[in-house]
Amino acid sequence: MKEFILIFRHPNGHEVASPEQIQVWMKQTMDWLAGIRAKGKYDGQGNGLLFEDSRVVGHNNVVTNGPFGEIKETIGGYVIVKADSIDEAVEFAKGSPVLQGAGNTVEVRPLAKH
Amino acid sequence: MMQQQELIPHLFRAEYRKIVSVLCRHFGLGQIEIAEDLASDTFLTAAQTWGIKGLPPNPTAWLYSVAKNKAKNYLQREHTFDSKIAPALIDADQFMPGDIDLSTQNINDSQLQMMFAVCHPVNSQEAQIGLALRILCGFGIDEIADAFLSNKEAVNKRLYRAKEKLREQKIKMVYPGDAEVAARLPSVLTTLYLLFNEGYYSESQNHILRKDLCLEAMRLCTMLIENKSTNKPEANALLALMCFHASRFDARIDEHGRHVLYDEQDTSLWDSDLVSKGIYFLSCAANGDKISNYHLEASIAWWGTQKTDSKEKWENVLQLYDQLLQIAYSPVAALNRIYALSKVAGKQAAIPEAEKLNLADNPFYFALLGELYTGIDNNNAKLNFQQAYSLAKTGAEKQTMQRKIDSFN
Secondary structure: OEEEEEEEEOOOOOOOOOHHHHHHHHHHHHHHHHHHHHOOOEEEEEEEOOOOOOEEEOHHHOEEEOOOOOOOOOEEEEEEEEEOOHHHHHHHHHOOHHHHOOOOEEEEEEOOOO | OOOOOOOOOOHHHHHHHHHHHHHHHHHOHHHHHHHHHHHHHHHHHHHHHHHHHOOOOOHHHHHHHHHHHHHHHHHHHHOHHHHHHHHHHHHOOOOOOOOOOOOHHHHHHHHHHHHHHHOOOOOOHHHHHHHHHHHHOOOOHHHHHHHHOOOHHHHHHHHHHHHHHHHHOOOOOOOOOHHHHHHHHHHHHHHHHHHHHHHHHOOOOOHHHHHHHHHHHHHHHHHHHHOHHHOOHHHHHHHHHHHHHHOOHHHOEOOOOOEOOHHHOOHHHOOHHHHHHHHHHHHHHOOOOOOOHHHHHHHHHHHHOOOOOOHHHHHHHHHHHHHHHHHOOOHHHHHHHHHHHHHHHOHHHHHHHHHHHOOOOOHHHHHHHHHHHOOOOHHHHHHHHHHHHHHOOOHHHHHHHHHHHHOOO
16 A cells, blocks of 8 residues: 545635634544544544744745745645555545635645655 | 544634634724634634644633634734734723733623624614624624625625724723613613524525524523623513524424414424523513513513413413503504404404504505404405515515415415
8 A cells, every 4th residue: 555645725714714614624624534544544644734933945045934824725734645546545635625615626646655 | 643522513603702802802892803813713723733633632722722822923923012002902991911811701701891892882783783793603704694695795894894883983892880781781682682583584594594593692692691790681581582482493494494374383393491491581580670672572472482372361462562562662563462452352353453553564564454354354355465465575474475365265
């Protein structure tokens, strides 16, 4: 079995959702991951990537604030799943509640073996 | 993965409004948007982390800790303390230096203060209800738009203007003292009453949301009762009234989403627990030397929970309406009184009284006449129901009138 990282990209703007809606999405995420865990393909590796107090360090050590959560394509979190093929990993990714938002994506990348 | 606790339903909504109230008390009502943003950010962060890592051992404490840090970071980062907040705080009746206090007592106090600020008569009733839904109840813009059968832009505009008004008029969050309570409680109760009505009579197809609105109005009214300074007889009477009405909530709509009239309701769906609660609060309301319209409406509503057609019921209800009309006339009450009169004295006696009202623009006036003429002059009854149909404003009302019209065929 191989390991794949699922990278969630979505805006984090608070105009987008009410507290109730946020809780619904969170519960959906928990249920989705519980489903993968039940198949023995997920062991809890993953985390949210916070936007507050974040920086981008660039060439010549130029440091800027960011990335900011309101921009699409910023990474909000990731999980690492086990699968036999990229297609199987993609099937897992399709269950992510993140995809309910138009324009959001889940990037699926194989982890290098070493 | 730490987890396996239960995620409390509506946890985020419940904690959102508490955090907003406390932060707003800290920053001042003029900075309400900042309080809302910080609160929302707290829940977004929670969703990002808990969704993947699971619930922390003490979710509420986690939320409060993160909210406090975000508030602190905001103040440091924005450097707005000196330029914006300090002058506002000097204005404020209560300056809260130091840490954000998320103790139970401060949460209660802040929510009560927020209720009085939100229900300030400087804003229209509609604006107050919108603010109440957003800030006191934690509903989202979509949900509010759904409840009012409006759209997001209109709701956002209404909320924006309402907050602007509070800012312009320099309305403060203050703990209501005796004078404040005496002056302002009536308008607070009116807003809660209208909020309850929004849920009860809303045209929204979202049954759960409408029930939520009623429950929220009841929760806010309970908050008033749990606070010594606002635990007045009228507040207890209003809560009793809400309990009695809410007890029939599940019986009022059938599986197809249509309104079920009182006489046709399945009484097994009536919530006897809520009726008991209503009776309890009505007895709590029975002190002091003033009868408010809520006392009378609650008493009438109690009779509504007794599905009997007895003379005793209708004589009592008639008397109560007579009293109610003396202290608070409304066309609805006048019409309901005549219905009660017809039950006591017969339809023939009631018809001339009804026609005297001559509420020519009111669909319920014609619906009442339709009821009264049924069995006496069915042609006239049908005409009246048709008139009621043409004046009816909502789909549900039209449906009800149509069924009455059809029953003559």
